[in-house]
Amino acid sequence: MPKSPEPEGSARLMTTTEIAKEHGVSRQTIHTYRRTGIFPAPVEGEGSTRPRFREDQVDAFFEANPKQPRKKRRPQPEQQGAPVTTTTDPRIAILSSLNDPPYNETAEKRCVPWGEAEKLLDAYRAAVLRTAADELAEDDHLLAAEELRRMADEKPEAQDG
Template structure:
């Protein structure tokens, strides 16, 4: 019972974390001090590595130890700027061919419509992103790993469709 102040013989009251030298910080203060949006902060909070909130008796505010939060952001700096893993919005614009995009582009099979192929491709890339997130890795890597997963899926998809046709 290190964290307890004694008041008389039979009354014990938990010490305030602030009385032990640590500063408590609210979600709003985390956003402001570390320059992150509310939605990003909620994503970080779902991470197993993010510090746990400190409960303060008599308060309903979610608060964190400021030193733990600062240390977490030091180890996991937020990336700034627009997402680069999204397709360009101007669908009529030409996309420059880089070594990576030309190497990892997979052609649409003839047996699928454009809509089916696009849906499948986006679902695979989204699944890679979810897997990366679940593993605690950078979700941005899905832009690079997703097309590789699609390359791996395409030959097996061709085999499955071929076996359906020959069986049917």
């Protein structure tokens, strides 16, 4: 590495680039240190407009202020509550199928016909009611459980939307 020109017996003068290379920091870091006023002041150099710094002062600065690990700019938010497993609600797929045309040759996409979609929705509704009935049965609510099972087995009437 080329040394800065200096008279015999005086401290070596270093440029920002030389400091960055020798101390393992970026030039921007040195400029940030200078802006905050904690870095040693530059020394008037001969024949150059680039700021130069005394090597002994720079070494003392980096001994007093060792390189810190990089800080994350955006701290991750603290997790709130317990982790929750996510599942896809089966009704989403059914309703999505209902909104599409029966078959699109260009997209080569086959959708669920209306009658099939109704059967899938009825099966889902019945499964939900049966699950609720089973939970009630465990709590000795036999009459309510039997009513839910009866509701699960009958087909709902069409509703006007």
